[in-house]
Amino acid sequence: MATVLYLNELSKKYGSLQAVDRLTLQVEAGSIYGLLGPNGSGKTTTLGMVLDVIRPSGGSFQWFGDSISSETKRRVGALLETPNFYPYLTARANLEVAADTKQADHRHINKMLDMVGLGTRSHTTFKGFSLGMKQRLALAAAMLNDPEVLVLDEPTNGLDPQGIAEVRDLITRIAAQGKTILLASHLLDEVEKVCTHVAVLQAGKLKADGPVEDILSTQDQLLISADELAPVLQLLERLPYIVKFAQEKNYISLTLSEGYTSTDLNRDMFAQGIVLSQLLVRRKSLEAQFLEITQK
Amino acid sequence: MNLIRTELRKILQYPTFWAIMATYVLLQVLLIYFSSNMMVGGQSLGKSLYDFPNLWMRFTYVAYFFNLLLGILVIVLITDEYSYRTLRQQVIDGRSRTEAVLAKFYVTLGLAASAAVFLLVMGLFFGLIYSSDTSMGAIFGKIDHLSYFFVQAVGYMCLAMFFAFLIRKSGLAIIAFLAWSKIVEPIIHYQIDDQIDRFMPMKVFGSLTPTPGQEIIDGLTSPMMALSPAWAVLPALFYIAVLVFASILLVRLRDL
Known part of the structure; x- marks a missing residue:
């Protein structure tokens, strides 16, 4: 070019x-x-x-x-x-x-x-x-x-x-x-x-x-919660496309690897008999990313 | 050619330009018309003022004072380009900085030529009506003074152009232009020897349109050390070249 x-x-x-x-x-x-x-x-x-x-x-x-x-x-x-x-x-x-x-x-x-x-x-x-x-x-x-x-x-x-x-x-x-x-x-x-x-x-x-x-990474953050969090955590350990996850109070925040969406996660959870009570896609704020870059 | 056409597009539609030009024409016509009623030494100057061929010397001497107005017009036109940031835009769009200055120099040439043509028309008008001698020889006898006036007007406007590019703010540039031409340089003239100060810029420009009747005064008292108009052309052209070159240098060396 x-x-x-x-x-x-x-x-x-x-x-x-x-x-x-x-x-x-x-x-x-x-x-x-x-x-x-x-x-x-x-x-x-x-x-x-x-x-x-x-x-x-x-x-x-x-x-x-x-x-x-x-x-x-x-x-x-x-x-x-x-x-x-x-x-x-x-x-x-x-x-x-x-x-x-x-x-x-x-x-x-x-x-x-x-x-x-x-x-x-x-x-x-x-x-x-x-x-x-x-x-x-x-x-x-x-x-x-x-x-x-x-x-x-x-x-x-x-x-x-x-x-x-x-x-x-x-x-x-x-x-x-x-x-x-x-x-x-x-x-x-x-x-x-x-x-x-x-x-x-x-x-x-x-x-x-x-x-x-x-x-400006477009990696999204997912917030999920269910009545029972323990089986959810167990499953997350095994799913290959989960980059990282963390439990926070009554919900779990996690990041998916590229090419996967919340749909994939929801399907796999349901296949294991887990019904999520909440599935929220939260974009990482651009401001936060910008501050990350400029403070490097 | 392209430069001149663009300048014309900007100037001809600018109300301020027409206001200053109208003032220039009106004041000059009034002064020349009423100066025949002026009393000098208890005697009215009368219609002899309009006698060919000395009329050209008198008219160019009167027009000399109005060069200040032309200078102010040039300052307004240039500092506008800074306040509208259009000089900057033109350089962005593909014009060189040298071309930007030359465009304004061409404007001064155009204005000086227009002023000279205006004087020619006015001279012919008043002369043909009032002059006692309207033979061809008399009419064109001292018409070369119009060309001295042209050089002088260009010189004044180039000084104004230099201050405009140097200071970039209209008010301050006008003050600097007036201060230099009317106060600072004349003070310097008093301090130094006539042999030298007759080569200083404002003195040189002034020598191009000598005071009418100066020859007579010189005959009575010790002669003023001033260059004759024909001799003053050379240093005047030199100063014009220096001022244009300095303006180009200023614009090339600074941020826009």
Whole structure:
């Protein structure tokens, strides 16, 4: 697989603050790469550096195997922090300015406005837009010249639930076109829902990276109880797919190995004449997992 | 070409731009129209003010004061790009930092050219109505002063551009621009020898549009040590190049 973006020991220092600390990572073509970390962990600084607006204090990066240039920039569509437009220009005029800079075909403007649902508002000035509309206009601008890669920095930040749903839906639709997406977010469930790969940042350092299912384990925890717990415990000893179990007061918590579900457990219990009075699937909270990763 | 077209898209639809330009035109027309009523030494300047060919010297001298307004306009246009973060977005979208500065330099060239054309139209208008001599030779006699004015306007706006890229906040940049051009540099002029200060930037730019009648005053008292307009062009172009280069360097070396 081709590497779209390669970061080698990339660092940024603001005075005495090490905002990004020797960050090395690789984004492969076709992946949806999440940059996950709390506020102030260096996500925006990292994106700013690879987008050529923040000068790195050390290290290097490459786009498509080359150092950054106008050519590589035009293969990437990006929005950093906020939607950046001229408030007094209409949505359409703003996209015309962006199309000039990107050397994109101006005929794409209508198509993009329709894609983000602003086709009927193209003559409204930018300052009259709601935050959700501004964010969608920024996505339209980023998509103007049909880039291979999309870089999005907190694309749902500050949006209401409907706005979040709209923007996420857009991202999923864009990803379905086979584009590589680099997405920074502090929202775990956003990364989990949208991304294929993730890098976890904290205080500018890389804490973990890899496919989402490896990093954010989706192993579920089961809680079961029965009138008589003793036979249940005996059976659990013998079942091969139980990773671990523990008795807690009047219930048992357990983890299944991959590929097994609560259905398998329930069937086996019933086959042994054990009727469970309660079978509860509890997802390990993402927050707990995140804290686990960052405290390693 | 692409750079200029994009700048035009942004500027022509900007209400603030039109407000500043309207102020520029209106104030200048008013000043030039009413200056004929001004009294100097108990005598009205009268319609001789509009006599070709010296009209070009007088008009460019008046326009010299309004370069401040053009400078402020340039500062507004550049600092806007910082507050809207659109400079940043343009660099993300594929423009180089050098191109971003050059785009603004082209804007200053365009504004200076427009100001010179405006002066030409106004000069022809007042001159053809009031001048006692409207022969071709008289009309075009000292029209080269328009080109000196053009260089001067570009110089003023490049200084403004430099402060805008340096400070990035409109209010502070305007203060710095006014302070340097009207207070700090003139104070330096008093401190040092005329031989040297005539080569300082604001003095050089000022020399491009000398005070009308300066020759006569110089004949009566000891002559002011200033460059003639034609001689001032060279150092003026030098300062313009330095200011543009310094702006490019600033933008290239800093985070956006």
